[in-house]
Amino acid sequence: MCGIIGYAGKKQAAPLLLDGLKMLEYRGYDSSGIAVFDGGEIKMSKAKGRLENLDVLTDGGKKLGGVIGIGHTRWATHGEPSDINSHPHVSETGRFAVVHNGIIENYLDIREFLTAKGFTFKSQTDTEVVVQLLEYYHKGDIFETIRKTLNKLKGSYALGILAVFEPNKFFAVRKDSPLVIGLGKRENFVASDIPAVLKHTRSFILPDDKDIAVVDGNGVLLYNSNHELVERKRFEVDWDVESAKKNGYPHFMLKEIHEQPKAVEQTIAACIKGGEIAFENVDYSEEYVKKLDKLYIVACGSSYHAGMIGKYFIERNCRIPAEIDLASEFRYRRPILDENTLTVVISQSGETADTIAAMREAKEHSSRVLAIVNVVGSTIAREADDVIITRAGPEMAVATTKGYTTQVLTLQLLGLYLAGKLGRTGGEYAKYLEEIKCLPSAMQEVIDGKEQLQILASKYFGNDKAFFIGRGNDYALALEGALKLKEISYIHAESYAAGELKHGTISLIEQGSLVIACLTGDELYDKTLSNAEEVKTRGALVIALVKRGHTAIEGQAKHVVELPALSDEIMPCVAAVSLQLLAYYIAAARGCDIDKPRNLAKSVTVE
Numbered sequence: 001m002c003g004i005i006g007y008a009g010k011k012q013a014a015p016l017l018l019d020g021l022k023m024l025e026y027r028g029y030d031s032s033g034i035a036v037f038d039g040g041e042i043k044m045s046k047a048k049g050r051l052e053n054l055d056v057l058t059d060g061g062k063k064l065g066g067v068i069g070i071g072h073t074r075w076a077t078h079g080e081p082s083d084i085n086s087h088p089h090v091s092e093t094g095r096f097a098v099v100h101n102g103i104i105e106n107y108l109d110i111r112e113f114l115t116a117k118g119f120t121f122k123s124q125t126d127t128e129v130v131v132q133l134l135e136y137y138h139k140g141d142i143f144e145t146i147r148k149t150l151n152k153l154k155g156s157y158a159l160g161i162l163a164v165f166e167p168n169k170f171f172a173v174r175k176d177s178p179l180v181i182g183l184g185k186r187e188n189f190v191a192s193d194i195p196a197v198l199k200h201t202r203s204f205i206l207p208d209d210k211d212i213a214v215v216d217g218n219g220v221l222l223y224n225s226n227h228e229l230v231e232r233k234r235f236e237v238d239w240d241v242e243s244a245k246k247n248g249y250p251h252f253m254l255k256e257i258h259e260q261p262k263a264v265e266q267t268i269a270a271c272i273k274g275g276e277i278a279f280e281n282v283d284y285s286e287e288y289v290k291k292l293d294k295l296y297i298v299a300c301g302s303s304y305h306a307g308m309i310g311k312y313f314i315e316r317n318c319r320i321p322a323e324i325d326l327a328s329e330f331r332y333r334r335p336i337l338d339e340n341t342l343t344v345v346i347s348q349s350g351e352t353a354d355t356i357a358a359m360r361e362a363k364e365h366s367s368r369v370l371a372i373v374n375v376v377g378s379t380i381a382r383e384a385d386d387v388i389i390t391r392a393g394p395e396m397a398v399a400t401t402k403g404y405t406t407q408v409l410t411l412q413l414l415g416l417y418l419a420g421k422l423g424r425t426g427g428e429y430a431k432y433l434e435e436i437k438c439l440p441s442a443m444q445e446v447i448d449g450k451e452q453l454q455i456l457a458s459k460y461f462g463n464d465k466a467f468f469i470g471r472g473n474d475y476a477l478a479l480e481g482a483l484k485l486k487e488i489s490y491i492h493a494e495s496y497a498a499g500e501l502k503h504g505t506i507s508l509i510e511q512g513s514l515v516i517a518c519l520t521g522d523e524l525y526d527k528t529l530s531n532a533e534e535v536k537t538r539g540a541l542v543i544a545l546v547k548r549g550h551t552a553i554e555g556q557a558k559h560v561v562e563l564p565a566l567s568d569e570i571m572p573c574v575a576a577v578s579l580q581l582l583a584y585y586i587a588a589a590r591g592c593d594i595d596k597p598r599n600l601a602k603s604v605t606v607e
C-alpha cells in the first residue's frame, strides 16, 4: 500500500517528486525516500516518519540535483519503519535503485538464493531482493535484466527502477499493483495514483501487467513480455487539480464530507438520463436479469457496509436473493457460483487485494462480475466484466466519506435498474427515483446543520467507548458510524443490530455509556425505540438520529439529531453525513491526525 512516483523531464526532479509524494501520503506514511540521477550517479535521501522529515532533510528537494528520479512513501509490511527499510533500495554495487509497492511473496527464497551467491542484505524488506536480482542478472542488456528479474518474482509489484548505465531514463513495471503513466509536455511521470501528477497532466496510460515502460523527457515506450513495442490506450481524466487539494479545509476528510452533495449529484447525472436509469458500461438484457437467481455483493470495510444497504434495497425491489459477503471471507469459502449469479464487487480504490481475489474467484466460476469503483483504470475496473464508476472524484482522506455515499447511491440505482429489467416498476419505484434526485439538497441540509454535531462532539469527545445500534438500513448505518468513529478517533466504538443487544452486549451498558441510536426508518422505528429505552434504563446516554418530526424518541434520548425526511430506503446517504461529521468533530477535539489515522492506509493491497 505504499506510493511510488517517477519523473523524467527538464525540471529539477527532487522537488517535483516530493510534491507528488505529498498526494500519495494517504497510501502510507511511516517513511519516505527519493533517488535521482545527479551527475551520472544515483543520489538518494530517505527518512523515517512523515514526509515532512524528508522535506526538511532535502530542503524541499533542493539538495538533490538532476532531472530524473523516483520516490516512495511507505506503509511497512516487511520490516519496521526505519531509514534502512525505507525505499529506494540500492543494489550491492549501487548500480540500481528501486522503489516498490506491493508484496514479493517468495522473497525469502530469493534472499536465500542470492545469499548463496554471495549477496548481502541490509534491510528486512522484501523489496531489496528485487534490486539485488537486477544486479545479479545484469550482463549488459537492461531489458533482459528486468525480464529475468520479473520472472523470478511471485506476488504483486509496481516498480520504479534507476540503472546507472541508462542515466537519461527510468523504467517502470507493474503486476497486480496500481501504476499510471502521466504524459506531460516534455516531461513524463509514473505514479501509484492519478492525483500525484494531476498538477502536471490529465493525460494517462495504463500499462498492462509486466509491460516494461521506458520513461524519458521526450516520451514513454512500452514493451510487452515478448519484448514487442506496444501501444496502450491513452485516456484523459476530468478531475481538476483543486479536487485533490484541501482548499482551506483543515483536513481532506472535512472537505470530502462537504463535497458529498456534488459527488452525489454527479453520480445521479451520470446514471439517470431522461428519467431512466442508464449506465455507461452496463447493458443487461431482460432475459439475463430474469434468469438471475442470486446476487453476491462482495467488498471490505465501508464498501461492505454500503453493500449491506444495497442488499436490502435490491432484495426489496427486485425480489432476487442477494447475499453480502466480506471479500476476505468470500474468497475462501467456496461460494456457490454459476452463470445465473451476478457478483457485484464494490471498491472505492479498485485495488483492495481481497476484493480483487473475490472478483477473480467469481469470474473463474462463471459468474458475471459487475464492479462499482471510484478509480478509473484500477485493477478491479479493468478486470470486471462490467463497471459502474462512482463519481466521487479523488478521495484523499484515509476514512472514506464521499466514496461510501456514492457507493450506496449507485447500489440503489442498480437496484432500480434491475427492477426495471424485471418489469417491477410499480410500488415505490417512481417515488424512489424522485427522492434520489433530492439527495444532494438533503445532504447539504445536514452539512448546514453541522453545528449541532460539533456541540455533541465537544460534550462526548472524552468518552472511551461508544455503541451504535439500529435495525435494517439503520444497522448498516450503525456499522459505518462505528467504523468512522473508531478509525479516526481511536474510541472503542461497536455496532449492534438493536435486536441483538439483549443477547449479550447489553451487559456492557452502564451509567454514562454513550449509545448512538439510528432510527431513521419509519418501519422499524418503534422496535428500535424500545431498545433505546432498554439502554437508557441501564444508565446509557442516548444520541438518536431520526427523521424530522419523530419526537417520540425524546423520552429516551438525551439528544436528538433530526434529519430531512425521505423514504426509509433513501435515508442512509443523508444519515451517513451526520455520523461522519460526528466522528470527524470528535476526532478533531481529541487532536487526532484525522487524514492519516495510525496503522491505516487508504488502499489495502495486502491480504
Ligand code: F6R
Binding pocket: 300, 301, 302, 303, 304, 346, 347, 348, 349, 350, 351, 352, 355, 398, 399, 400, 483, 484, 487, 602, 603, 604
Ligand atoms: C473506512 C475505509 C475502509 C475501506 C476499505 C475498502 O473508512 O475507508 O474500510 O472502505 O478498506 O476499500 P475500497 O473501497 O477501496 O476497496
